[in-house]
Amino acid sequence: MRIVVTGGAGFMGSNLVEYLVNQGHEVVVFDKFTYAANINNLKEVLDKISIRKVDIADKEALMKAFDEVKPERVFHLAAETHVDRSYKYPEVFVRTNVQGTINMLEAARKFDFELIVTSTDEVYGDRWGKPPCDEECKLDPTNPYSASKATADMFINAYFKSYGINVKVVRPSNNYGPRQYPEKLIPRTIFRILNNLPPQIHGTGEQLRDWLYVKDFCEGIVTVAEKGVKGEIYNMPAGNERSVLEVVKTILRIMGKPEDWIEFLPDRPYQDRRYAMKGDKIRSLGWKPKTPFEEGMRKTVKWYLEKGREWWDKQNIEQEIKSAPTHR
Numbered sequence: 001m002r003i004v005v006t007g008g009a010g011f012m013g014s015n016l017v018e019y020l021v022n023q024g025h026e027v028v029v030f031d032k033f034t035y036a037a038n039i040n041n042l043k044e045v046l047d048k049i050s051i052r053k054v055d056i057a058d059k060e061a062l063m064k065a066f067d068e069v070k071p072e073r074v075f076h077l078a079a080e081t082h083v084d085r086s087y088k089y090p091e092v093f094v095r096t097n098v099q100g101t102i103n104m105l106e107a108a109r110k111f112d113f114e115l116i117v118t119s120t121d122e123v124y125g126d127r128w129g130k131p132p133c134d135e136e137c138k139l140d141p142t143n144p145y146s147a148s149k150a151t152a153d154m155f156i157n158a159y160f161k162s163y164g165i166n167v168k169v170v171r172p173s174n175n176y177g178p179r180q181y182p183e184k185l186i187p188r189t190i191f192r193i194l195n196n197l198p199p200q201i202h203g204t205g206e207q208l209r210d211w212l213y214v215k216d217f218c219e220g221i222v223t224v225a226e227k228g229v230k231g232e233i234y235n236m237p238a239g240n241e242r243s244v245l246e247v248v249k250t251i252l253r254i255m256g257k258p259e260d261w262i263e264f265l266p267d268r269p270y271q272d273r274r275y276a277m278k279g280d281k282i283r284s285l286g287w288k289p290k291t292p293f294e295e296g297m298r299k300t301v302k303w304y305l306e307k308g309r310e311w312w313d314k315q316n317i318e319q320e321i322k323s324a325p326t327h328r
């Protein structure tokens with residue numbers, strides 16, 4: 001199949017590209033190459049794929065690219081993804097995550113491809129003290145990033161209802177694994193330890209996240225593409241709920257450091273304490289995550305120890321490990 005992956009030079013996108021190439025598909029990456037992209041992420045498959053530098057928020061450029069490539073299936077992952085940045089630059093998040101997704105929907109109408117969109121568990125908001133969400137739950141985003149993703153989901157619903165386009169949505173929980181940009185919790189923690197700096201946590205680190213190994217995400221989104229129903233949304237929980245503190249302690253343990261070597265910083269004014277979803281719907285398609293948390297974390301730490309330092313510029317790593325810590 002000829003498949004486009006938007007955001008294919010980012011963390012989850014590049015893992016998905018590799019997964020699809022290994023399945024024998026012809027893959028074209030559409031990516032703007034923001035700070036979060038990295039050509040190294042695609043180096044193992046470079047001779048088997050094509051890459052187009054496209055900004056999904058630029059409708060004309062996007063339409064031209066689709067007209068030339070004419071894919072049968074599109075996995076839409078391109079997005080601005082860092083919650084902390086979304087407080088600083090909300091307009092950038094609206095441009096890419098909302099306008100960019102509307103452009104993808106317009107392209108799906110015009111070129112009649114199958115569109116699978118990656119949303120997030122964050123659209124349901126904070127689930128602390130509340131039951132996990134099924135796909136019918138009220139959307140209750142609490143930060144500009146999740147608000148932009150929830151808005152995009154509303155447009156998807158509207159385009160499906162109005163035009164009957166062939167679209168499916170997945171809502172994965174927190175992904176982790178190789179190639180994640182060092183601004184995020186797990187790589188940032190690993191790089192701090194590698195640089196002899198204690199890991200940092202805002203507040204007590206009691207915030208709960210559900211950690212999904214990125215290879216399991218790839219299997220999940222492909223399952224939804226192949227077996228899911230048009231117009232439907234599929235939550236993709238991992239069943240690996242761990243607090244931020246537990247994640248940091250796990251990394252310290254794997255890297256052979258004392259588990260209490262942590263710098264606690266004053267808490268922020270607001271943090272979601274828990275995201276939680278039910279996954280019965282995607283399980284009914286035959287998918288379930290395969291990677292136990294400890295195993296996924298060991299693989300991830302090993303990858304960063306072997307490849308991390310040569311993957312990104314030294315300045316980028318240094319800048320990120322000194323910036324504010326995050327819980328995602």
Ligand SMILES: NC(=O)c1ccc[n+]([C@@H]2O[C@H](COP(=O)([O-])OP(=O)(O)OC[C@H]3O[C@@H](n4cnc5c(N)ncnc54)[C@H](O)[C@@H]3O)[C@@H](O)[C@H]2O)c1
Nearest residue numbers: 007009010011012032033034036037055056078079174175
């Ligand atoms: N990482 C997670 O834990 C997680 C969890 C749930 C959902 N998601 C969603 O999954 C998707 C992928 O996340 P990720 O962590 O791999 O992101 P990432 O930040 O690692 O990569 C995003 C990619 O999108 C590209 N991009 C950004 N703006 C663009 C634009 N205007 N046009 C074209 N390309 C653009 C970037 O260059 C980058 O390659 C996103 O939609 C995100 O919202 C992520």
